[in-house]
Amino acid sequence: MIVDGKRKIWKDYQKEIPDDHYFYVRSCIRQNFFPASEVMFLKIMRDELACDIYENEYHTTCSGIGYHCDVVPMETTMTVIARQFALMTEAGYKNYAASCITSFGLYSEVIETWRHFPDLLKKIRKNLKEATGREFEIPEYLSHASDIIYKVRHDIAAKGKYRLINRFTGRPLKVVEHVGCHYSKMFPHKGIGGAEYPYVLAGMIEAWGGEVVDYPERRHCCGFGFRQYFIKANRGYSIANTHKKFESMEPFKPDMIITNCPGCPYFLDRWQYAIAEMEGKTYGEDGHGIPVFTYEEVASIVLGYNPWDMGLQVHQVAVEPLLNKIGISYNPEEKYKGFNNEDMGHPEKPVNLKTY
Amino acid sequence: MINFGYNINKSSRIDLDKDLNIAKKIVKIEPSFRTCIGCGCCTSTCSANNFTVFNLRKIQLQINRGELQSIRKEVEKCMLCGKCQMICPRGINTRNIILAIFKVID
Numbered sequence A: 001m002i003v004d005g006k007r008k009i010w011k012d013y014q015k016e017i018p019d020d021h022y023f024y025v026r027s028c029i030r031q032n033f034f035p036a037s038e039v040m041f042l043k044i045m046r047d048e049l050a051c052d053i054y055e056n057e058y059h060t061t062c063s064g065i066g067y068h069c070d071v072v073p074m075e076t077t078m079t080v081i082a083r084q085f086a087l088m089t090e091a092g093y094k095n096y097a098a099s100c101i102t103s104f105g106l107y108s109e110v111i112e113t114w115r116h117f118p119d120l121l122k123k124i125r126k127n128l129k130e131a132t133g134r135e136f137e138i139p140e141y142l143s144h145a146s147d148i149i150y151k152v153r154h155d156i157a158a159k160g161k162y163r164l165i166n167r168f169t170g171r172p173l174k175v176v177e178h179v180g181c182h183y184s185k186m187f188p189h190k191g192i193g194g195a196e197y198p199y200v201l202a203g204m205i206e207a208w209g210g211e212v213v214d215y216p217e218r219r220h221c222c223g224f225g226f227r228q229y230f231i232k233a234n235r236g237y238s239i240a241n242t243h244k245k246f247e248s249m250e251p252f253k254p255d256m257i258i259t260n261c262p263g264c265p266y267f268l269d270r271w272q273y274a275i276a277e278m279e280g281k282t283y284g285e286d287g288h289g290i291p292v293f294t295y296e297e298v299a300s301i302v303l304g305y306n307p308w309d310m311g312l313q314v315h316q317v318a319v320e321p322l323l324n325k326i327g328i329s330y331n332p333e334e335k336y337k338g339f340n341n342e343d344m345g346h347p348e349k350p351v352n353l354k355t356y
Numbered sequence B: 001m002i003n004f005g006y007n008i009n010k011s012s013r014i015d016l017d018k019d020l021n022i023a024k025k026i027v028k029i030e031p032s033f034r035t036c037i038g039c040g041c042c043t044s045t046c047s048a049n050n051f052t053v054f055n056l057r058k059i060q061l062q063i064n065r066g067e068l069q070s071i072r073k074e075v076e077k078c079m080l081c082g083k084c085q086m087i088c089p090r091g092i093n094t095r096n097i098i099l100a101i102f103k104v105i106d
């Protein structure tokens, strides 16, 4: 990677990220796929960095999945989003923080559309008032939760117990960063570093001691693509995208992948299983896959939280090779134990993809 | 192996360093390859094209684009009769191009 050139590009795409007082909205799907990521985000922000982050149990989906699958009309989506903004307004917040990249992209799209079509904004205000009696303000600052972790990345590094360094070789770990398409491909100026070379995850990797892998298909979609995946007949396109990325990153021998979207870690993780079972191909060392993480999980690893408390046992690709490389102490016996030390049951072992 | 009810679709990715080199190698062997205007006269006169979907104009276009997946199978249909060479308005040595493709493609 020619870093000097990238730094020049990154300089043009900076955004203001507030220091404190956020209204936080969760993703509909992340808690199933990567169950503790959002909890860890709140824990880090509140307990480690003493920030004020407010959550409201009445917020709903942004309807993004339905919108991108062409089943929810735009005005319905806008009214649902207006309701989320109303909850923020009622709670007295102005800084909106989204956990999901698709929501973040959709909020950006909706706010931008209202800027161009004020009559439409008026209509949505009327819709919301008639449907719920609520009124709303547009957030002053819209951040994705990864923007916030990016902003505090050096604080996390300073408090950290571990760095992204291979303890056997002393060299930085080779990290693939995958930024969700909806983060900045639609509105490059709304993301840190723009669309071509977003810096949001690369900045975290650098701050935490790793080395960013610059491979040809770096900016390619993870393969989710909504209707490409949701319609089974189209799934060949979805997995082909992921396959293309893995074929492209394989020669660089990455140690791990970091992502900032709900769908990306899911598809980069689970499709490794599907590719292995369909074609017998694996991309990690000795028949393992390349471990895939959310940025909150990596921040928590750096800060020294117990891997099983942050839900790393539900990943399809085993995370142990990476934990061993960093030198994180963990108890393999506790991997499938729940909070009360109950056995949660063990998953079935894949045939071709090695697990622990 | 498990059948999940879908396959991994083939990629149409072109490796600019590798795939476009084939065209350059063919030009080295038969420089007239470069002068093709894609008129399609060769294809319209081709006997092999009478019986199959063989298309010499398409082959040269695909080679120049680096789309090489089906080329090997396609050129095998040529009978090397040379009719295309007689009709080509650019006087291209089309038969030698077919032979050159065989030489460089594998």
Ligand code: SF4
Binding pocket: B035, B036, B037, B038, B039, B040, B041, B042, B043, B056, B057, B087, B088, B089, B090, B091, B092, B094
């Ligand atoms: S007839 Fe000659 S110029 Fe025309 S497409 Fe065929 S090879 Fe090219």
Ligand code: SF4
Binding pocket: B042, B045, B046, B047, B048, B049, B056, B077, B078, B079, B080, B081, B082, B083, B084, B085, B094, B095, B098
């Ligand atoms: S030499 Fe080959 S391409 Fe040309 S007319 Fe004959 S069969 Fe067709």
